[in-house]
Amino acid sequence: MTQHTFDILTGDEITNAIDEIARLRIDIFxxxxxLYGGCVSYEVEYLRKFANTKQSFMxxxxxxxxxxxxxxxxxxAHEQPAVRRPFVNSMYPLAxxxxxxxxLMYPRYRGNGYxxxxxxxxxxxxxxxxxxxxxxxxxxxxxxxxxxRPHSYQPLDGMWQHFGYKPLANHICIMDWREHGxxxxxxxxxxxxxxxxxxxxxxxGLFPAATLLMSVVG
Numbered sequence: 532m533t534q535h536t537f538d539i540l541t542g543d544e545i546t547n548a549i550d551e552i553a554r555l556r557i558d559i560f561x562x563x564x565x566l567y568g569g570c571v572s573y574e575v576e577y578l579r580k581f582a583n584t585k586q587s588f589m590x591x592x593x594x595x596x597x598x599x600x601x602x603x604x605x606x607x608a609h610e611q612p613a614v615r616r617p618f619v620n621s622m623y624p625l626a627x628x629x630x631x632x633x634x635l636m637y638p639r640y641r642g643n644g645y646x647x648x649x650x651x652x653x654x655x656x657x658x659x660x661x662x663x664x665x666x667x668x669x670x671x672x673x674x675x676x677x678x679x680r681p682h683s684y685q686p687l688d689g690m691w692q693h694f695g696y697k698p699l700a701n702h703i704c705i706m707d708w709r710e711h712g713x714x715x716x717x718x719x720x721x722x723x724x725x726x727x728x729x730x731x732x733x734x735x736g737l738f739p740a741a742t743l744l745m746s747v748v749g
Contacts, residue, residue, distance in 0.1 A: 535640075537648055539656055540589045545582040548591060549575050551598040559635045563681055564673045566710040581632075584609045588656055590649045592636070600636035602649045604629060604657065607667060614669070617702040623725055627664040629657045634668075650694055657728070664728050668696065669704065669721040696724040 540548055553574035560567035581587040584605050592600035607615060607630040618625050631653060636646060657663055670687065673680065688698070702723040707716040 534595055535645065536593045537652060538591050538593065539652060540591060541587070542582055545578070545587075545589055548589070548598060549578045549582070552578055552589065552591070552601055552603075555598060555601055555635050555637075556633065558637070561711060563679055563684055564671050564677070565708075566679060568709045568711045568713070578603075580609070581605060586660055586662070588653075590652045590656075592640070592645055592649060594640070599640055600645060600649060602634045602653050603632045604653055604666075605632065606630065606663075613704050613706060617699075617704050617723060618667075621702065623665050623667065623699075627662070628725075629660075629663040629666045631666060631668040646690075666696075666726045666728070667699075667723050669723045672703075672720045672722050691724045694726070696726045699723040699725050 538544075545552075550571075553571050556574050556578075557567075557569040557571065560569060581589055581603055587603075587605035587609070589604075590602040591598050607618060607628040608625045610630055610632075614630070615625055618628060634646060634649065654666065657666055668691070670691070691698075700722065702725075704721050704723070705718050706721055707718050709716045
């Protein structure tokens, strides 16, 4: 019988899981809308910040011991400058905002409510820190007629709203990464979403998500 478990990892626990999380990031972000051409060495180095940064964590979902989903988070003040910049002089102060860097899940597990569990565990973790008033996340912005957009693709705006996050149209960051088939990195805009810690009870049950992936910002 298939057994799905959820764990919250910090510190050395993250270090021990880095190789699996790196592969998960590469596999999921290869999909639209990110089309990310990643490599293991970069991913491993990127993920070390979650092991080495105070109050950072990962929620991981396992199927018979193998990591098949994950949510990573850290204080926004410890993110790289491009991610922090939109919040400078914002009504959402860096020091009181936590950041969910990515939500990842292999396709066969999507649409079954597992992301609801990951979000609830992650939000509970942040709440228990007693240091933050907001949680932010970011999603890449693509034009509606993008040539590589699959016919079956469904934007995840409704999912974020279902979880209680609202769009911040005036909070945009620019990130560079190489897409599959390209030789050079190119700039892409990402838009932020925000949730007040006072609205933590607004995340509800299951959601009709056909896909599940989030921002590659690292």
